[in-house]
Amino acid sequence: MPALPSSLLDPVWVEFAAHLPARPEFDPGHPVGCHRRRIPDRVVFEHLVEALVHGSGYERIATERCSDSTIRRRLRLWADAGIAHLVHAATLTAFDQPIGLQVEHITADGCITKAPCGGGKAGPSPVDRRKGGLKRSVATDACGVPLGIVSAGANRHDSPLLAPTLAAATAQVSGPWPEHMTVHLDAGYDSSVTRNLLESIAVDHDIATKGEATSIQTGGRWVVERTHSWMNGHGKLRRCTDPNPKIVDFWLHLAAALVTIRALIREARTRYRWDTHPTSRRLR
Numbered sequence: 137m138p139a140l141p142s143s144l145l146d147p148v149w150v151e152f153a154a155h156l157p158a159r160p161e162f163d164p165g166h167p168v169g170c171h172r173r174r175i176p177d178r179v180v181f182e183h184l185v186e187a188l189v190h191g192s193g194y195e196r197i198a199t200e201r202c203s204d205s206t207i208r209r210r211l212r213l214w215a216d217a218g219i220a221h222l223v224h225a226a227t228l229t230a231f232d233q234p235i236g237l238q239v240e241h242i243t244a245d246g247c248i249t250k251a252p253c254g255g256g257k258a259g260p261s262p263v264d265r266r267k268g269g270l271k272r273s274v275a276t277d278a279c280g281v282p283l284g285i286v287s288a289g290a291n292r293h294d295s296p297l298l299a300p301t302l303a304a305a306t307a308q309v310s311g312p313w314p315e316h317m318t319v320h321l322d323a324g325y326d327s328s329v330t331r332n333l334l335e336s337i338a339v340d341h342d343i344a345t346k347g348e349a350t351s352i353q354t355g356g357r358w359v360v361e362r363t364h365s366w367m368n369g370h371g372k373l374r375r376c377t378d379p380n381p382k383i384v385d386f387w388l389h390l391a392a393a394l395v396t397i398r399a400l401i402r403e404a405r406t407r408y409r410w411d412t413h414p415t416s417r418r419l420r
Contacts, residue, residue: 138182139189140394143412147397148390149181151226155219175202180210188387191371215382220389224282225308227396231281232311235403238278239313242339243320243360244301246273246294249368255379259289270376272388273297274367275305280359281399282367282392283309287384294324299333318342320357366395 138145161173179202187197187207194204214220231237251258251270261269269290275283284305286297298321306313319334323344334341344357368374370391378384 139186143401144394144397145182145185147230148223148227148393149178151223151230151393152181152219153177154226155217155222156214157217175206175210177210180207183207184211184390188370188372188390191375193377211383211386212380215380215386218382220386220393221308224285224389224393224396225310227393227400228281228283228308229310231396231400231403232309234408235400237281237283237309239283239309240316241278241318241320241356242275242283242302242305243278243280243357244273244275244298244325245322245357245360245364246271246297246324247364247368248290249373250375251290251377251384252375253377253379255384256381257287257289257384258379259291261290264290270384271297272367272373273301274360274363274392275301276360276363278356278359279399279403280363280366281396282363285385285388285392287381287388295327295330298325298330302337316340322357323348363395366398367391370394 156177159174183197183199183202184207186192187194190197194207198204198207228237248261248263248269248271250261250264251268254268258268258270260266263269271288271290271292271294273286273288273294275285277283284301284303284307286300286304288297302319318340319342321330321341321343323346326343326346330343331341342356367388370387372378372387373391376384376387378387
């Protein structure tokens with residue numbers, strides 16, 4: 137059984153393959169020219185998606201078609217090239233054209249997950265007895281589509297990550313921002329530093345006040361919590377065992393691309409009709 141339905145896997149693979157460099161089937165540097173065939177990129181990509189969804193180790197994901205060493209080698213190559221960032225940006229453009237990103241209202245928040253193997257992006261988790269943890273800061277549009285993602289140690293506060301998160305969203309979204317924008321934040325961002333930052337970039341803000349109990353639905357902040365829930369549906373994000381910072385960001389942006397494609401299909405189902413459109417209300 138595939139880790140993802142073809143309606144999700146195929147569109148992401150098309151964008152992913154468009155950014156892969158052309159490489160010959162055989163290694164031209166082999167002294168006698170009879171080296172074994174190179175594993176197709178599509179096969180490795182399918183194994184990586186299984187690792188992302190299930191969160192299993194590469195030895196468990198490996199099959200007769202692709203070994204764990206090939207998975208690791210190709211993952212490092214693609215992570216260094218930043219392909220997942222490009223795929224995420226392409227899916228945002230694909231969502232914006234038929235549906236439209238609702239960037240008049242931006243919501244941002246952080247989420248702490250496990251990182252037991254440490255690494256450049258891990259830090260002591262304040263909610264898990266100071267074990268290794270990872271924090272991801274995500275900015276979404278009004279519908280919960282992830283726009284910008286920044287990763288850091290679990291001990292980092294949400295407020296200092298707001299500026300790089302908004303900068304990451306600006307880098308990923310093609311086209312100009314609207315003239316009037318509002319950023320919705322929880323009480324963790326209630327500080328003069330955050331307000332000065334948003335005022336410096338001429339953005340309105342709706343920030344919950346510290347010490348006052350407010351519903352999560354207040355100000356539309358619930359959409360980013362839902363997006364974190366969607367992303368935590370991928371096992372590699374709940375428990376990231378890769379210490380390489382570039383690989384950590386690769387998993388985050390690949391998951392964001394899948395979340396965006398899923399949102400695109402969900403929204404397009406009610407607006408458009410095509411011969412092979414999914415009949416189930418929920419993609420499994």
